[in-house]
Amino acid sequence: MSVTIKDIAKLANVSHTTVSRALNDSPQIKEETKAKIKEIARKLNYVPNYNAKSLVLNKSYNIGLFFSTIFKGTSPSFFYETVRGVNSVIKKNYNLIIRGIDEYKDYSSIEKNRFDGIILTSQSESDNEFMYYVLRKNIPLVVLNREVNEKSVVNILSEEKTGAYNAVKFLIEKGHKDIAIIEGKEGFKSTIDRKDGFLKALIESKILINNDYIVSGEYDIESGYSAMNKLLKLPKIPTAVFCSNDDMAVGAIKAIYEKGLRVPNDISVIGFDDSEFCRYIIPALTTVRKPIKEVSQKGAEKLMNMLENNENDGERIYIPTILKIRDSVAELK
Numbered sequence: 001m002s003v004t005i006k007d008i009a010k011l012a013n014v015s016h017t018t019v020s021r022a023l024n025d026s027p028q029i030k031e032e033t034k035a036k037i038k039e040i041a042r043k044l045n046y047v048p049n050y051n052a053k054s055l056v057l058n059k060s061y062n063i064g065l066f067f068s069t070i071f072k073g074t075s076p077s078f079f080y081e082t083v084r085g086v087n088s089v090i091k092k093n094y095n096l097i098i099r100g101i102d103e104y105k106d107y108s109s110i111e112k113n114r115f116d117g118i119i120l121t122s123q124s125e126s127d128n129e130f131m132y133y134v135l136r137k138n139i140p141l142v143v144l145n146r147e148v149n150e151k152s153v154v155n156i157l158s159e160e161k162t163g164a165y166n167a168v169k170f171l172i173e174k175g176h177k178d179i180a181i182i183e184g185k186e187g188f189k190s191t192i193d194r195k196d197g198f199l200k201a202l203i204e205s206k207i208l209i210n211n212d213y214i215v216s217g218e219y220d221i222e223s224g225y226s227a228m229n230k231l232l233k234l235p236k237i238p239t240a241v242f243c244s245n246d247d248m249a250v251g252a253i254k255a256i257y258e259k260g261l262r263v264p265n266d267i268s269v270i271g272f273d274d275s276e277f278c279r280y281i282i283p284a285l286t287t288v289r290k291p292i293k294e295v296s297q298k299g300a301e302k303l304m305n306m307l308e309n310n311e312n313d314g315e316r317i318y319i320p321t322i323l324k325i326r327d328s329v330a331e332l333k
Contacts, residue, residue, distance in 0.1 A: 005019045007044065008040050008041055011044075012037050014033070019041075023037065059116050060113060060116050061093075062095045062114060062116060063086070063090055063094045063095070063096055063115065063116060063117050063119065063303070064118040064119070065082070065086055065096055065097065065098045065099075065118075066098075066099050066119070066120045066121065066130065067099070067101065067121045067123070068101055068102065068121070068122060068126070068127050068188075069100045069102045070098075070099075070103075072218075073123065073184075074100075074123070075220065075275075076247075077246065077275035077277070078273060081292035081296070082144070082293075082295075082296045083098065083296075084296075085294065085299075086297070086299070086300045088293075089300035089304060090304065094116065097115070107130060107133045107134075110134065110137065111137060112137055112138060112139050116140070116307055117139065117140040117141070117142075117303045118141050118142075119141075119142050119143075119144060119296070119299050119300060120134070120142070120143045121144045121145050121296070122143050122146040123146060123185075123188045123189060124187050124188055124189065125187075126187070131143060131148065131153070132150075140303060140307060141153060142154045142156065142300075142303045142306075143156070144156050144157065145157055145189075146189040147189070147316070150314070152313075153314050154303075154313075154314060154315050154317075155315070156299045157295065157316075158320070158321055159319070159320050160190055160193040160272075161194070161196050161197040163272065163288040163290065163321030163323070164196070164198050164201075164288065165198070167197075167286075167287075167323055168197065168201035168270075169201045169204075170270070170286075170323060170329070171240045171268065171270065172201060172205050172207070174240075174268070174330070174331045175333070176239050176240040176332060177207050178237075179202065179207070179239070179240045179242060180213035180238035180242070181213065181215070181241070181244065182215055182217045182223075182224055182248050182252060183195055183244050184217060186216065190244070191244060194244045195244075212234055213231070213238055215227040217244060219244070220247055220248070220251075221248065221251040221254075223248060224243055224248025224250065224251025224252045225251030225254055225255045227251075228251065228252035232256070238267065239267060239268065240267065240268040240329070241268070241269050242270050243270065243271050243272065244272055246277070246278055246287055247275070249287070249328075250271075252269055256269070263283055264283060264327070264328050264330035269285065270285075270287060270328065270329060271285050271287035272287060273289070273292065274287045274290065274324050275287075278326070279326070284328065285327075285328050286324065286326045287323075288324070289322040289324050291319045291320070291322075294319050295319055298317060302315070
């Protein structure tokens with residue numbers, strides 16, 4: 001039979017309420033008493049009963065991690081890194097519940113008694129309805145990935161526009177002028193920011209913008225493959241392609257090889273995100289490292305601080321991107 005709080009209370013000669021508060025580091029309990037109770041719990045291999053704790057402390061011990069969508073436009077690598085970052089912070093203290101906003105017809109089930117806090121990985125302004133619903137319910141909220149205009153919200157994001165700008169400037173420094181972009185999913189803020197960085201680099205270098213070199217993608221491998229095939233049918237094929245994420249870069253590279261061309265000898269390719277596989281494909285992919293894990297870790301840390309210290313001051317934090325130079329870009333002679 002598993003050990004209960006009442007068992008610990010008997011051995012410590014205190015009430016079960018005192019044990020519960022001590023195990024949750026309540027300031028109402030003396031440090032000496034806390035240490036005694038925790039030592040007894042350790043010796044008995046006590047495992048917390050979250051249902052019981054929830055009733056005593058009026059907490060659900062659930063953290064919600066919400067994405068704009070899980071199935072359309074969220075790459076597997078982005079999803080994995082975000083979950084990994086959040087999970088590394090909350091560990092065993094909370095249950096992590098992962099959902100896509102697009103799965104909900106309404107938000108009536110999103111209540112304070114079901115979620116102690118929510119982390120929203122936002123990709124589109126269409127998420128604002130959900131964001132303001134959570135705020136009205138007074139559920140502690142942290143928004144990742146997309147800049148929001150709500151001053152009361154903790155907002156963690158990476159410098160995506162700068163990252164794309166640096167990638168395209170690198171191509172220009174390598175002698176490329178005929179540079180194409182495979183855009184991400186329409187309506188996503190990351191798509192807009194990465195395109196803005198791409199255009200800024202061209203404009204600053206006084207390179208003529210060719211609308212034929214701007215093609216749409218969906219942030220998946222298949223759309224990168226299809227978009228690259230469109231570029232390969234142009235009368236003048238670009239010498240370099242900036243892909244708005246790594247998954248599309250993989251699709252683009254496959255299309256290039258199927259046409260009998262080589263990367264980077266014939267066409268250079270740059271991705272965005274620095275997914276785990278970038279180092280292992282051939283050629284190893286030059287890409288912009290988006291600090292997905294760091295953004296999600298910082299967001300989770302901020303949320304834990306809000307829950308533990310009852311602080312809810314808005315804040316915006318930018319985490320820099322890094323250009324990871326590998327083997328997929330050639331210098332034009």
